[in-house]
Amino acid sequence: MEMDRVFVLLTAAVILSLVGYRVCRRDFDPFAPIWLFLTGYAHVYVLQAYSFRDWALATRPIDVVTTANARALWALLLFLAVYYSGIGRLLARQLPRPPRRWATGPLAMMVPLMAAWGLICTAVVVRKTAGQLDTAIGGWTAVALQFPTMQLIAGTLLIVTGRQPHRPRPALTLAGLALTLMYTLVWMYLGKRSHSLFGVLTLLCAWYLPRFKRPSLGTLAAAAFLGCLVVALAISWRLHRNRGNDASVDSFVAFAAEFDPSAILVSLSIEDEPGRDLARSRAQLSRETTEYGGYLLMLDTVPNKSPHDYGLNYLRLVSTYIPRVVWPEKPIYGRDRWVSAWVAGSEFKRKDDFTGPAIGILGAAQLNGGATATVLVMVVVAVVIRTGYDYFRYHADAPWAQAWWASTYFNAWLMTVNDDPAVWFYYLYGHMILPPLVFLWVVNRLGETRA
Numbered sequence: 118m119e120m121d122r123v124f125v126l127l128t129a130a131v132i133l134s135l136v137g138y139r140v141c142r143r144d145f146d147p148f149a150p151i152w153l154f155l156t157g158y159a160h161v162y163v164l165q166a167y168s169f170r171d172w173a174l175a176t177r178p179i180d181v182v183t184t185a186n187a188r189a190l191w192a193l194l195l196f197l198a199v200y201y202s203g204i205g206r207l208l209a210r211q212l213p214r215p216p217r218r219w220a221t222g223p224l225a226m227m228v229p230l231m232a233a234w235g236l237i238c239t240a241v242v243v244r245k246t247a248g249q250l251d252t253a254i255g256g257w258t259a260v261a262l263q264f265p266t267m268q269l270i271a272g273t274l275l276i277v278t279g280r281q282p283h284r285p286r287p288a289l290t291l292a293g294l295a296l297t298l299m300y301t302l303v304w305m306y307l308g309k310r311s312h313s314l315f316g317v318l319t320l321l322c323a324w325y326l327p328r329f330k331r332p333s334l335g336t337l338a339a340a341a342f343l344g345c346l347v348v349a350l351a352i353s354w355r356l357h358r359n360r361g362n363d364a365s366v367d368s369f370v371a372f373a374a375e376f377d378p379s380a381i382l383v384s385l386s387i388e389d390e391p392g393r394d395l396a397r398s399r400a401q402l403s404r405e406t407t408e409y410g411g412y413l414l415m416l417d418t419v420p421n422k423s424p425h426d427y428g429l430n431y432l433r434l435v436s437t438y439i440p441r442v443v444w445p446e447k448p449i450y451g452r453d454r455w456v457s458a459w460v461a462g463s464e465f466k467r468k469d470d471f472t473g474p475a476i477g478i479l480g481a482a483q484l485n486g487g488a489t490a491t492v493l494v495m496v497v498v499a500v501v502i503r504t505g506y507d508y509f510r511y512h513a514d515a516p517w518a519q520a521w522w523a524s525t526y527f528n529a530w531l532m533t534v535n536d537d538p539a540v541w542f543y544y545l546y547g548h549m550i551l552p553p554l555v556f557l558w559v560v561n562r563l564g565e566t567r568a
Contacts, residue, residue: 119183120183120187121170121179121182121183121185121186121187122167122170122186124183124186124187124189124190125162125163125166125167125186125189127190128159128162128163128166128186128189128190128193129159129163131190131193131194131197132155132158132159132163132193135155135197136152136155140334146331147321147331147332147337148322148325148326148331148522148526149506149526150502150503150505150506150526150528150529151200151502151503151506151529153318153526153527153529153530153533154196154498154502154529154530154532154533156530156533157529157530157531157532157533157534158189158193158478158533160408160534161407161408161409161412161477161479161533161534162186162189162193162409162412162477162479165404165407165408165409165410166185166186166189166409169404169407169409169410170182172402172403172404172410173404173409173410173413176403176405176413176464177413177417178417181413181416181417182413184416185412185413185416185479188416188479188488188491189479192479192482192491192492192495195492195495195496195499196495196496196498196499197499199495199496199499199500199503200499200502200503201503204500204503204504205499205500205502205503205504205505205506205507206503206507208500208504208507209504209505209507209508209511210511212504212508214512214515215512215515215517215518215521215558216515216517216557216558216561216562216564216565217515217565218561218562218564218565219278219281219515219516219517219561220560220561220564221278223556223557223560223561224274224278224557227553227556227557228271228274228275229271231267231268231270231271231274231553232267232268232271232272232296234264234267234268235264235265235266235267235268235269235270235271235296235300236268238263238264238265238267238268239265239268239300239303242265242307243303243306243307246307246308263548263549264548264549265300265312266300266312266315266545266549266550267549267553268296268299268300269296269297269300269312269315269316269319269524270524270549270550270553271293271296272292272293272294272295272296272297272300272319272320272323273293273297273319273323273520273523273524274293274520274553274557275289275290275292275293275296276289276290276293276294276297276320276323276324276523277293277323277326277327277516277519277520277523278293278516279291279292279293280323280324280327280328281327281516282327282328282329293323294320297316297319297320297323298316298320300312300316301313301316301317301320301347304316304351305347305350305351305354305369305373306354306366306369307351308351308352308354308355308358309351309355310347310348310351310352310384311531313347313348313350313351314344314347314348314527314530315527315545316347317340317343317344317347318344318526318527319523319524319527321340322522322523322526322527323519323520323523326513326519326522326523327516327519329513329514342381345381345384346378346381348381348384349376349378349380349381349383349384350373350376350380352383352384353372353376353380353383353384354369354372354373357372403464403465405463405464405465406474407474408474408475408476408477408480408534409477411474411475411476411477411480411536412476412477412479412480412483414458414459414462414463414476414480415458415462415476415480415481415483415484416480416483417462418458418461418462419458419462419483419484419487420487422458422461422462423454423457423458423460423461423462424454424457425454425484425485425486425487425490426451426454426455426484426485427485427486427490428485428486428490429450429451429454430450430451430452430455430481430485430537430539431450431451431539432450432451433449433450433451433537433539433543434539434542434543434547436448436450437543437547437548438543438547438548451484451537454484455484455536456469456470456471458484459471474536475534475535475536476536477533477534477535477536478494478495478498478532478533478534478535478538479491480536481494481535481536481537481538482494482495482538494538498532498538502529502532505522505525505526506526509521509522509526517554517557517558517561520554520557521554524550524554525546525550528541528545528546531544531545
């Protein structure tokens with residue numbers, strides 16, 4: 118068997134062995150972030166790597182494909198070694214404890230505002246998708262497009278509050294479920310796989326954590342199927358809509374009612390989409406715009422044809438939150454190197470304003486600085502997500518920690534499959550999730566001090 122395929126199978130064996138080991142030990146926690154990280158990792162570096170091998174060998178040298186798959190294996194082993202090293206546990210113990218208090222006054226004030234804000238922003242996104250907004254989007258509209266996830270966080274806060282065992286509030290729980298389900302359905306209609314999946318994952322976590330329980334294996338299997346179904350339906354509907362078909366709500370309902378669940382295999386990169394064998398152009402047959410395809414491009418192109426960015430993109434962790442009113446000429450750090458690599462290494466002629474797909478965590482690390490950057494990125498990511506998980510576990514009985522973790526753990530998936538492992542912070546967390554949680558931390562800790 119060829120070595121490039123051996124590395125893919127070994128990567129799969131490591132992931133499956135870890136899952137099997139934890140299940141057999143009966144300490145498998147579905148809300149540990151590692152499982153979502155590994156889900157994304159397996160999708161890109163196992164399923165895509167295996168399914169797209171013929172295309173990869175037809176477009177990239179065999180040594181590039183072999184190196185890519187070998188790196189995916191040793192990067193995973195490094196990640197697991199750091200994740201289970203105990204460093205995260207030591208760091209989590211040094212962090213200040215969350216508030217034990219969970220006052221209803223601040224929630225009554227902020228949750229309705231968050232829900233309304235999120236719904237209004239979602240309505241703006243729907244209008245934009247339907248082409249009902251002017252091409253030149255104004256400043257306030259651009260801001261509104263950034264905050265629809267406030268609705269999801271409001272629903273999470275309501276579910277966590279309503280499910281507290283010492284004082285259950287069924288009405289709050291139902292309101293939270295309604296907001297979360299509405300969020301999921303709307304983003305399925307908009308054809309966005311990530312937001313749709315976030316709704317499912319957040320609801321599941323917020324439901325179980327307040328009662329100090331974990332779902333059964335049967336419930337987990339059903340939830341996994343539902344998550345895959347939601348993602349597949351969102352992607353299929355987007356493709357259906359992009360082909361010029363009717364995009365009304367009624368059409369979406371009819372499309373969902375007739376949806377074939379076997380399309381899940383297509384969204385998982387296990388099977389080809391229908392009609393692919395009838396594609397008329399090489400671009401339609403290419404896998405370059407998949408995460409694995411982008412990874413191969415970066416590995417083959419940087420630094421031979423285009424330079425490293427040396428982590429310039431991580432400056433966006435700060436620059437994103439400096440308003441353009443203050444800094445009108447603010448650049449998108451790292452974007453020019455990203456585009457440069459795509460233009461230099463693509464199978465096709467790309468324009469300088471190309472805004473293509475994600476390249477996955479290993480493609481991003483290659484752009485940052487090759488194998489050395491891969492080591493640094495995997496170590497930092499392992500430390501960050503394990504520290505967060507251990508911090509939650511130390512304070513799992515605190516409602517604030519429950520709400521925070523239900524709103525946080527799913528970002529481990531984004532860290533794996535996106536074009537920047539830190540994009541989750543300025544895409545969702547930094548301006549939609551973190552501010553309300555910081556506010557609740559402060560007011561509840563002050564309340565404890567006064568008491």
